[in-house]
Amino acid sequence: MKKDRGMDAFFKPRTVAVLGASSNPKKIGHVIFRNFVENGFKNVYPVNPKAEPAMGHKAYPSLASIPKKIDLAIIATPAETVPELMEDCAKKNVKAVVVISGGFSEVGRKDLEDKVKEISKKSNIRVIGPNCIGVMDKSRGVDTMFLPTYRLARPPIGNIAFLSQSGAVGSAIVDWCGKEMFGISKFISYGNAVDVNEISLIEYLSKDRDTKVIAAYLEGTHNGRELMRVARKVSRKKPIVMIKAGRSENGAKAVASHTGSLAGSDQIFDSACRQCGIIRAYSTEDLFDYAQALDTQPVAKGNRIAIITNGGGFGVIATDSCEEEGLVLAKFEDKTIEEVKKGIPWYAVPKNPLDIVGDADAARYRTAIENAAKDPNVDGIVCVVLFQTAPLESEVVDVIAQAMEYGKPIVVCSAGGDYTEVHRKMLERSGIPAFPTPERAVRAMGCLVKYGRYLQKTKGR
């Protein structure tokens, strides 16, 4: 594929040069170099004019002086120096360059940016940036994020690829994933996008075996028609979740001064997304929640939902939320009702939402979930598990995880404090998306229903 030309060099480089890496730990280049070393990446070379060693590693005064071929160069030097360094990269036949440096079109230096673009084109070098925080692929030891690890946690290796036009939004998301222990396959902040942009990234990630879900923060698109063409193709095999900022009039103006993108008409973008299967998130929370649900759960085959809860109030809230999401309450089969009746006390009523009441234990959850999962009228299960009650032991986590064998999507709401949070995370590590509010759980289920519907609609086309 011509489009993917050289993209692998960003994520699977054999050799890396960090331009601007010196002994000064305050310098961005130093931090990036250290990331590679600490990740166990072997062939990484610091480059700085005085050839000052970095972290005891021999440094080079120039790219040319490195006695090896270089796949990936990372530039973290002042903007004015970047065009010349790009020329060095061209001479050295570097395949890909990440330009971390800011100080280009975003501050009125379009001239410098145009030079970078020109060299990229004429020398066939792939470029990410400038004005970005670059790329991360922990499975290969690649990490150009120059933000201190004590401030920005690095998430574990997983299946979600995040791409972000904004470095700040991107780094907050990565940090958040680190805290929640959500696995990331790749992270890319593409900044001013002189070459690689959201379109080439989505295309590349669609073929990346490590990536199951593509999540994106965009402020504008570099080519709406092309984005839609690519998305239509990709979304049939991998979900694309997208938050597109600059929806409002003032938001669009803010976008223009932030990334210089044209935000465009939001309504047009919205209907384009629907047509080509992009799942649009309208809040940062949803972006995150949708990606998690799509990563761990199968899509729903329909919109008929069973709600199971040990707290009636949360059952009511979840029911309200279902209606808002276009989900309907499944009508249980008679057989389901009979079976559930056997496992719940006389004062609980075997209907949907299924309130198995405050003294429910893990066994009662098992009865409810298994029978709901077996019911052909049920397409997905929203399970509210309140851990404040004494009879509910941690075993319920296994009970819910085991119910995944029925092949229907399950999401959980567990609202509360520290004891609850421990269990919420146990659920998540067992592959069950678990949310601190019923509304978020239902919206995540809504996403699985919408994507399921899109896949069915486009099947065979």
Added chain:
Amino acid sequence: MKKDRGMDAFFKPRTVAVLGASSNPKKIGHVIFRNFVENGFKNVYPVNPKAEPAMGHKAYPSLASIPKKIDLAIIATPAETVPELMEDCAKKNVKAVVVISGGFSEVGRKDLEDKVKEISKKSNIRVIGPNCIGVMDKSRGVDTMFLPTYRLARPPIGNIAFLSQSGAVGSAIVDWCGKEMFGISKFISYGNAVDVNEISLIEYLSKDRDTKVIAAYLEGTHNGRELMRVARKVSRKKPIVMIKAGRSENGAKAVASHTGSLAGSDQIFDSACRQCGIIRAYSTEDLFDYAQALDTQPVAKGNRIAIITNGGGFGVIATDSCEEEGLVLAKFEDKTIEEVKKGIPWYAVPKNPLDIVGDADAARYRTAIENAAKDPNVDGIVCVVLFQTAPLESEVVDVIAQAMEYGKPIVVCSAGGDYTEVHRKMLERSGIPAFPTPERAVRAMGCLVKYGRYLQKTKGR
């Protein structure tokens, strides 16, 4: 006030009897008795038929045998025994009773519930419950919540009173407050509400000096007209934030089988809320966020908002959210722009949203926030603080807290992982509501604008 007759006995009892407290730590009565003892409450008496001591405290075989007057009795025995125990309370001239026990109208035993109601009326005893988790006022050592403290954290003493028709929703909220360290003045789960209900509670809390904000979870109201009359009066001096579940058709049905309330038309309820100043939350997250904002921040005098951020993308998202909330971007005065210019680098643009860019430190935040706060065109400040960047030291927390002296509302968004969370909590403990997403921060500001508008509209009326 006739309406408040005896209500103090729930929250400020001098003497308490726990009916059903025994030596068995698995019994609800035991847990409740222990709460009082552990809170240092002196005059609490366990009562059980065999006079088994509880936690080494002398127990009594009946209420009558306690050689003291009893202000508050807590009943945690099977439903069938409750009417008789209520009669005992009447004979003993107990002022108030919390009936924790379930097994009444919610399971078809309206007969038992009617008896409790009848005794309450004829003997002038105030009753909370049955089928509830009761009351908590930590400042007086009162806590009838029978959920284990290791599962359900108790929040610190503060200004927000929570009342909940659902015990499960209530306990999840209390637990959540415990984790977030939000201060609660009083918590009340009122269950089947044979006597005390949402209306009497709102009226009582309006006069409670410890309570600044009233937050409520309702599934229905016991008297819509009366609720509105009381709310109209109360909301002029204290904000009432309310989540009303059963909004959808199926949600209303779920309500009927959960608490037996009539959910009623949601549109009518909605316009009634607007008329009488109830701030309606449409999600559990909002209920919580609104209460926190109203507790710590002044209301906004208008809807002109300044957005300050060290990450452009979050500035864009916040701008979008403002439009959704009916907030407008403030137009800075020339003087503000001049002053801000002095404190930001050349590559940052002094306009709203004010992106002070990724290398912002605490001093730059000070310039931005102080000047925005002084600008007469600004009614409130939404401040995005991303802690992932190296130059931003913890001092920014003090900078933001100090800006409260200008008397304008400030809310913060800090998105990220553990390092961020530590600082988000530092902000909250300094009295600044700080949220993990920009959308939530803006919605909280929206609430301060809406309530401010209501206060202005009703002033002098």
